[in-house]
Amino acid sequence: MKIHYLVTSLETGGAEFSIPEVVTALQRLGHDVHIIACEPRDMGAAPRIDAAGLRYRILCGRRRPLPVVLGKYLNVIRKDRPDIIWTSLSWGTRVGQWAGRITRIPIISFKHSASVRRATYRMRYMSKLWIGDSQTVVHYLNDEMGIPQSHTLPLPLYISDEKAPSAMGWDGKSRLELGSVGRLHKVKNYDQLIKGVALFICRHPEWKHRLHLTIAGDGTEREALEKLIRQLKLEDVVSLPGHTDEVNRFLAGLHLYAQPSRYEGMCLAAHEAMNAALPVMATPVGELRYDVEDNKTGFILRGNISQAVCQVLEQVFATPDILTGYGQHAQLYVRRTFSKQKFEQAINTISSRLDHYVQ
DSSP states (O other), X not given: OEEEEEEEEOOSSHHHHTHHHHHHHHHHTTOEEEEEEEEOTTOTTHHHHHHTTOOEEXXXXXXXXXXXXXXXXXXXXXXXXXXXXXXXXXXXXXHHHHHHHHHTOOEEXXXXXXXXXXXXXXXXXXXXXXXXXXXXXXXXXHHTSOOOGGGEEEOOOOOOOTTSOOOOOOOSSSOEEEEEESOOOGGGTHHHHHHHHHHHHHHOGXXXXXXXXXXXXXXXXXXXXXXXXXXXXXXXXXXXXXXXSOHHHHHHTOSEEEEOOSOOSSOHHHHHHHHTTOOEEEOSXXXXXXXXXXXXXXXXXXXXXXXXXXXXXHHHHHOTTHHHHHHHHHHHHHHHHSOHHHHHHHHHHHHHHHHHHTO
């Protein structure tokens, strides 16, 4: 069948980075899938789509009002009508749902976080099927959005890669490399992570030159974070190098990974870190609340985030040997839980359900 994969944008992000895996899996099952983005934004996901040999179309050169984007998409449908519109992210879902209502094309919506915008909530029943990018999101769809279990299915976005390089354990003597990968956005709580590092150094100034934090990513909060780093006099301790296409190499150079987000869905970056044998310190949000086990695969950040980050660093510097063991447990967990075989089983189940909607 013909599927339009309609996404908000091709910016840097886990939902966008997963497009090649999902689309190629659907193609292997015989579906004709067309990738359509409402707008470009930073185009960080485009290289991955290009590398997979996939093509895409962008409806508008920048964010435009709903009637404009919808009108452009309806023109596409008139020339190339799909059997299914598969939407991803809030704006893409809103455009797709209105298009589906006008054209009577079934809508399948991909949900990537355990949070919802008002418009998405109001229009939730306009989608025939909701797909959660983790079991956590599926529970949210059922319990918080009131969507029946019969109208939801999981598709965990993370697929473990046994060929990815593993990080080296910390010897407790060299500089501890702490890092994170993600958009510089308020939802990631990077300001609290930086403040936690500052608090740790304030309490233990003798360890200032044995700790370095690198946040690989870009986004709207860059200027605010750079200002915070200057205010806290952490220019030699915290680096914001921007977006990287070499995520595996970056992770392999760390000793500890941080994910202090306010909310998440699957959170690909943290799972990639676990696959690289890195212990993860994270807030208990999204799928991370299940996959990061306190004092086994990493550390849970509860309460005041900056205080919690400081406490984890104090624990790590006091007992550096724990990092290697936690990282090994993390790697074993994700490779067992998120295998390619399990991803293929989930996409096969979804494909069978799609056939039902176009009969």
